[in-house]
Amino acid sequence: MKSRKNLFYIGMFALCGIGLAACGDEETYDVYGDPFNRVYTLDNSKTYKIVQTPISTVSNVDFKWPVKCSRKADGTIKVAVEVDNSLIAAYNEEHGTEFEAMPAGAIVLENAEMTIPAGEMVVADTVHVKLTDDVSMLSTLKSEKGYIIPLRLVSAEGPNTELSTNMVVPSFLTITVTEDNVNHEATEADVTGTLVADQTGWSVEVLSGSGSNLNRWFDGNPQSTASISDWSNYKAAFTVDMGKSYTFNAIVAYRGSSWGDYNSINAGAKISTSDDGTNFKSAGEVTDSSRFIVFYAPLTARYIRVETTSYSVNCGVFNVYAKSVSYTHLTLPTSDLV
Numbered sequence: 001m002k003s004r005k006n007l008f009y010i011g012m013f014a015l016c017g018i019g020l021a022a023c024g025d026e027e028t029y030d031v032y033g034d035p036f037n038r039v040y041t042l043d044n045s046k047t048y049k050i051v052q053t054p055i056s057t058v059s060n061v062d063f064k065w066p067v068k069c070s071r072k073a074d075g076t077i078k079v080a081v082e083v084d085n086s087l088i089a090a091y092n093e094e095h096g097t098e099f100e101a102m103p104a105g106a107i108v109l110e111n112a113e114m115t116i117p118a119g120e121m122v123v124a125d126t127v128h129v130k131l132t133d134d135v136s137m138l139s140t141l142k143s144e145k146g147y148i149i150p151l152r153l154v155s156a157e158g159p160n161t162e163l164s165t166n167m168v169v170p171s172f173l174t175i176t177v178t179e180d181n182v183n184h185e186a187t188e189a190d191v192t193g194t195l196v197a198d199q200t201g202w203s204v205e206v207l208s209g210s211g212s213n214l215n216r217w218f219d220g221n222p223q224s225t226a227s228i229s230d231w232s233n234y235k236a237a238f239t240v241d242m243g244k245s246y247t248f249n250a251i252v253a254y255r256g257s258s259w260g261d262y263n264s265i266n267a268g269a270k271i272s273t274s275d276d277g278t279n280f281k282s283a284g285e286v287t288d289s290s291r292f293i294v295f296y297a298p299l300t301a302r303y304i305r306v307e308t309t310s311y312s313v314n315c316g317v318f319n320v321y322a323k324s325v326s327y328t329h330l331t332l333p334t335s336d337l338v
Helices: 002-023 085-095 214-218
Strands: 037-041 046-052 057-059 062-065 077-083 107-110 113-116 127-131 147-157 161-168 171-179 203-208 226-229 237-257 260-263 270-274 280-285 292-307 312-315 317-322
Touching (some): 037 077, 062 171, 127 147
Antiparallel strands (some): 046 057, 062 127
16 A cells, blocks of 8 residues: 555656656747747728818828737837738729729838837837828829728847737728818808809709709799708708809808798718719818808809708709800901901
8 A cells, every 4th residue: 555655656756847847948938839929910901081172182091000919029029011002903802992002102101110129019119101291292192993002011020029920911091082172161252153043944853852843942032942851861962954054163052031041051961063964073072051152163064963961951042153254355457357
């Protein structure tokens, strides 16, 4: 019996010795059994806008992308990120898009080379992407297909450090471009031109919702109103056919009552125009409710499309301030007459 106990204890000590030998190994592992400190990124793809107006370019591109590692750094880790346009074709094919590469001169890439300090798990200087302040460059960004900036983590250098094999996901910055000719700061005093006096033949096509007696919009009486209602989608939309093309710098749309006049087109409405009623070009978006929608540059069109974010459009007057056409009269010498 005693000999059996001795054998038991000898076996236990042997097992402990093996365990201590393993624990004394200087090589360390993370919880996944990986000897390397892995540098990684997560997909942080974002969408942005560029708005082109006749006087400026406005963009909200402002992207930051933190890079991290799987455990506290044993020493300084240097990390690099780059724009990789070779990823665009595959992205467009997967998403059914046609984004174009953002011109290199338009991109400001700050902290393309970053540092994870010793003892930390995230970079101290996050990569930052924005667009240039060069007005002339920004004014050229007008692609109807939009732009894309693919960012990719390309290297990591440091003690016992390697890039992750499965968590180095690119981030894609997709940027749509719209042209906005609406002067959002304009008042009634900025309106020029003359209201069209004879609106005979003007008509309204309802695109979303339903309405009746819409010819009242063109009878010159603000209190003779008619409505388009879209209770299903809250996106009442319509197209006005003016019968012929006009050059105008403002639209007026309102209804009148014994208590006063009220605007008919609310903030959020999108305005577009067309010469043929089929191909429409955006003129901008209304950002403040007003009777007047004033444009920076005059528009020439026959059709005006209004797409709202409202369940109803109640209007008594819909008209444009047309610009008169001036002619230069030349007096030819009699010798030039035939």
